[in-house]
Amino acid sequence: MSAGRRPATPPKIPNARYLSYLGSGGFADVYLYDQQVPHREVAIKVLRRGVTEQQKLAFRAEANLMARMSSHPSVVSVHGAGETEDGRMYLIMEYCPPPHLGKLLRMRPLPVTFALEVGIQIAGAVETLHRAGIVHRDIKPSNILMTPYQHPVLTDFGIATRMGDTTQAEGFSVPWAPPEQATGEGEAAPAVDVYSLAATIYTLVAGRAPFEIVDGDNSEIAVINRVLRSPLPKTGRTDAPDELERVLATAMAKDPKQRYQSVREFATALQFIQAEQLHQRPTDMNVQGEGEEWQESSTVDEDATRQAVRTISPIDDENTRDVPRRVGRHSIEVDRGAGVVFAVDSADVASAGRRHSYYGAPIGDDELEDAPPPEASGAKRTFAAFLRKPVARFSIAAVVVLIVTLSVVYFMNRGKGETIKPSPSASETTKMDPGAEQPQGVTKLKGTVSNGRVTFTWENPDPHDGDMYLYKAPFVAGEGKVEATEKTSVTVAARPVETCITVQVRRVGVSNESKAVSACVVTSGQ
Template identity: 40%
Template sequence: MSPKRAPAPPPLLPGYEHRRLLGSGGFADVFLYEQVLPSRPVAVKVLLSEAVDTDVVEHFRREANVMAQLSSHPSIVTIYGAAVSDDGRPYLVMEYCPRPNLGVRYRSDRFSVAEVLALGVQIAGAVETAHRAGVLHRDIKPANILVTAYNRPALTDFGIATTTGEADASTGMSIPWSPPEAFAAQPWSGRESDVFALGATLYTLLAGRSPFELPGGSNSSLDVIARIERGDVAPLARSDVPASLEAVLRSSMEVDPRRRYSSAQALGRALQQVEAEMSLSVTQMDVLDDSLPVDAVDDQDGGATRIRGVVEIDPHVGDGPRLATSSPAPAMPSYAAATQIVSDATVVRAPAGPAIPRPGELPVAAEAGSPWGVASEQAQAVRRKRSRTPIVATIAAGVLAIVVGVGIWLVVTSGNGSSQPGPETTIAAPQPNAPSKPIAMTATVEGDEVRFTWANPSPVDGDVFIVRSDPSEGDPIRETPVLPELSIPIDPDGQTCLSVAIQRTTGQQSAYEEFCIDA
């Protein structure tokens, strides 16, 4: 329960009997109610009356619609309805998940590798389903994965979700699990951003801490953000975690989004491959695709992935009283500065206002539960630190800008091409269809041969692998296998190496990834 405020009194809801408070957030409380008919426990998320303004209601309405659309997925929390109470507070009625969420569990329990792999595959299917429906979650973290009565993980809290094609400059994030692009001068979110957050969440369950927290070190928001931007992932330091799994998680958290898995489904398949390598039962990944008929079923990977048509549920948000807006936004409370230990609360970065920011400043960020775009002290601290540029560096940057500008002008005026300004961010949005290097390479000695395996981080139909090896004796090896594996003779020189690249049917080819083993 949030320590910032006392919970509001539960509303009187027809057909429901209040039981107890489950928790409180920035602008909503969650209560346990007993539904009278049919008789069952339900979780009811109720907006605070003082938080009911246009922006908050729009986020709330969006959450209801998104969760209802995806409600039939077995790893997404089910929504039963949405309405407005007699005292004017909008509320959602959702599936009650009685077990502690993963944000509570990882701080006290040690997760087994098998459990993390299984729930990773299941949540990957949920995220892939959301993406195929055109929805980005944007706040995947342990606390947003609940556990049902049947001990199945269920993704929740789509309050800051957005559609993949929506022109929405605001970005939701919880710092410890956010990708680098969330902290760019012009933040953006893509499918790769959710892949990063899911990989960071799975790492957290294994390590008992977020990937960019340093045990015994300084873990302020500024420190953690700097490590995220550099890609400084601390080693897991668990002997029971195979190297292939650690490689999968690291690949999902690459700084460059183009080097991550291109989809949640690709990440799920990589986790399934680790399960197979460990001789574990391969967890089925359920993916619902709204482009397929409801009764269509497409089994892939021998049944390991099941793709079905989406069954949509109408939330009836517009059938009852409108989610009315009332009082203006309340005064913004003060929050901890960025020098505090990094918080796992959700932060909503608002779009830039009409004022032109100073050089080096970041767009204003709003604290969780504040959709009005008011900067928190934490965001201001980040801005102040990044704007302290020495005068000499400023002059040098100005000279460099002039030189670059002249160069661009010469290119544009001398050729037939055109020049368009790009986003002012060090991390560009990924270009589609560009293959990434193979990942999770392994090597195993089998008799007088070495068996190499690897994974395709962004598989596309028709992909082949370009393989080469230059042994100290004999002819060079040049192969184009379709499957991600190849056995070659042991090099008598003592070290056997293999280099692998991915080639598309379009002719695009990734860089080579090399792996060596002493044998």
């Protein structure tokens, strides 16, 4: 939020009750509301009073574009849009409890494995955006939120524009912007987002923006000067593979032509690092189906919000025909009953940007190096060699076969050659009432830190005999398992950065649990 400016009074939104203030952008405020039907918490972005017509056009364009992209699993979901009684436009979005990644990494650099997972998942959203002919232009840690299920989602499409647009973007974030965006030269192209996504991954790994210097001059002018003239410093992480340093340097080359020419190509190089350097199963990248072009449209209608999403296998290219591909279809519907459904050309967004403040989180003692960044071809040649390895193609299949074989041997020994009778399922032991009302979510969920442990407590607003509470206490990388308790409290070990919990009510005879309620406690000092 801009210094010295208070958020506007939250407006009355049909079918929703105001809960709290969440934050502010360039010309809009974001609030938490409790939507009544369907019952859920939602984040509502409200345009402030007194904005210009250009800013209204930009807001409408953002609403349309986010609705168009909302079916993607790595884009924040849009539930509706409308206009308040006093004429302020608003956008109803999925609520992702804080903190965003920008806040998390201020406390401590995140695991390298987590940074790569997030980068590849967000890459799927950005690649899909590019196939629709749109460039985001403001990818940065604070624009990546985490859902209650610990999945990263991209948000804030306020300065997105069509490919080829030469209008200078206003309000972009300097630490993650490429040289051509900082100077206002060149056109909107995929290479812009390739750079910003790489800079974001760099920040997740290093705990600071690429060209920020510990205890140095990190003013906007100083950072721009380094972006334009200084070589990219190393992340300073001893657990970061050398190949990651090379891939990031390629993606952040000063010359756009020397970068990866698509986000998919960049993400594939990251998948190679996961498989070859970190010995992990590469993260899937969901993108729009091959050969499906989005039709240009100036309205948000039902057909425009139903798009195919394709999962890119980690070692997939034109010469890898034996890798299976799977296509899933997702859809959303804009809530037309919420008010006005906006319709505007997305190109209008370019002329009404915003300025966001950026944070500095210096961690470590990295210094600028005089050596030039590696050539783009180096990282690409390494990955090409990876694709030619038969073991890379068939390793996953071999592991699956081994697991199946061991499972068969285990159960044969366990049953001594006899058929093992399955245990009765929950549906056989407990009669479920499909008409039973879903239990209400817990309330007053909070945590207290003591001696390296966190005790979370909550209340059941409508307790029934036999109620159980399912809880999961994950770290940001999605660790943790679902456990159950009859009590309205639980104590868990404190995590290195922050400790979170998600709680649901399970009721006897009801097939669905309550909605998930989450809470987090900062435990970086524990």
